[in-house]
Amino acid sequence: MSAPASPRFYNAASLDGLLERAGLAGPDRLMARAVAAVLPFRVNDYVVDALIDWDAAPDDPIYRLVFPQPDMLPAEQVAPIAQLLARGAPTREVQAAAAAVRAALNPHPAGQRELNVPELAGTRLDGLQHKYPETVLYFPAHGQTCHAYCTYCFRWAQFVQEPHLRMASRNVDDLVRYVRAHPEVTDVLITGGDPMVMSAEMLARCVLPLLDEPGLGHLQSIRIGTKSLSYWPARFVTDPGADDTLRLFERVVASGRSLALMAHYSHPRELETDLAEHAVRRVLATGAVIRTQGPVIRSVNDDAGAWAAMWQRQVRLGMVPYYMFVERDTGPRGYFEVALLRAYEIFSAAYRSVSGLGRTVRGPVMSATPGKVVVDGVHTVGAEKYIALRFLQCRDPGLVNRPFLARYDPRACWWDDLRPPVGTAPGVPWSSWGVDHGPDIPLVR
DSSP states (O other): OOOOSSOOEEOGGGHHHHHHHTTOOHHHHHHHHHHHHHSOOOEEHHIIIIIOOTTTTTSOHHHHHHSOOTTSSOHHHHHHHHHHHHTTOOHHHHHHHHHHHHTTSOSSGGGHHHHSOOEETTEEOTTEEEEETTEEEEOBGGGOSOSSOOTTOTTGGGTSSOGGGOOOBSOHHHHHHHHHHOTTOOEEEEOSSOGGGSOHHHHHHHHHHHHHSTTOTTOOEEEEEEOHHHHOGGGGTTSTTHHHHHHHHHHHHHTTOEEEEEEEOOSGGGGOSHHHHHHHHHHHTTTOEEEEEEEEOTTTTOSHHHHHHHHHHHHHHTOEEEEEEEOOSSSSHHHHOOOHHHHHHHHHHHHTTSOGGGTTOEEEEEEOSSEEEEEEEEEEETTEEEEEEEEEEESSGGGBTOEEEEEOOTTOOSGGGOOOOTTOOTTSHHHHHTTTTOOOSOOOO
16 A cells, blocks of 8 residues: 655645635635634645545635634734735744734633643642543653644644643653552543654653553553544554554553554544555554544534544444544634534434444533533423533542533533523532632642
8 A cells, every 4th residue: 555654744834825726815815824823734745635625625624624714713813913924024023923812712721731730749740631530641742743733623732833832741750650659540641742743662662661660550541642543544554663553552452451542533534545444454453442532613524414424434444432522612712613502413413323333422522621521412390491411520520420400501612601500509510610610629639
């Protein structure tokens, strides 16, 4: 199977020509370039040549998935940047204007920096996150980029030219020491960015200490969050390190631990190339599990047919549908967000269209400040309608899987839009977080 040995990347310097190929007129191209000055843009030749239908651009869903849109951010924010670009202003002026816009885009939603970064012996471990008792996230410094950037990405702050916004660790020993000190931790998620941009050797430096170090017998699973099966499946097939990577996966499985690739898919087309299918088969042959997830995104996948097609094909290929997420409250949130009850309708219609093997998926799920909140639909009590909710995960494990209600609001798009019913009694999840959602639950440390 032929494929390029390494990806060719397109960045902001190549953007104008690609926008013109999509049929955008000059003013729209300028505004899209201004958006790309604020939010990261990066795409590779596999996505450009194999996934995008250029005859349908700029409305093609994969195009919309990776290319900045002229109206993705409010015009009053990006028009001044467009003016700077039009007159050839110095790079430092453009960057300063872009940084001012970024500051208002909530770069670290759900309290990631304030609430999730753990400490060990009084030292803050900035490349780790520990939100739920069982799971620790690790951000290896060499894995904090991607083969291509999704326009909706809630981790966009990892990729912009502001190092102080990034979460990254250069010391896997911090991870090992922390997990050893916390026997409640059963799962480590290596995330980014995308760890699969790293070479097999660099990835092994993150993984092997978790297998070989004494005192980590309580660690049951290693997860790797990745979009590479979608955006660069050659990583597992024809790349120079592909075979070494698969041998590493086999070694994890042979250690008696579970290895799960948490694969991000946003549209069924990402699953349709021969190379993508071959990559999936090679990964599964190592004994690893592939669990699939992605957010529901307006203008990309906000219809039940797309999700049903994804889940059906994933099951056929041996993958496990896992989560349909709700777009987080960060970046160009208003451009992509779908109302919670509309997301529930999409999820329910797709869920009804798949067999039981595809009904492993949960959704729609908000990864909000208190935890992962699933929308279970509309519940009627007497003449009143409510939104039914549950915590699939929570900072307070005692609230996991406890149903609770919010006031009915068809316009609500996120946790902060919801309000508890009038007269909510003490002892239910709303009273734990308060009307203003203040974090009074003790944090994991």
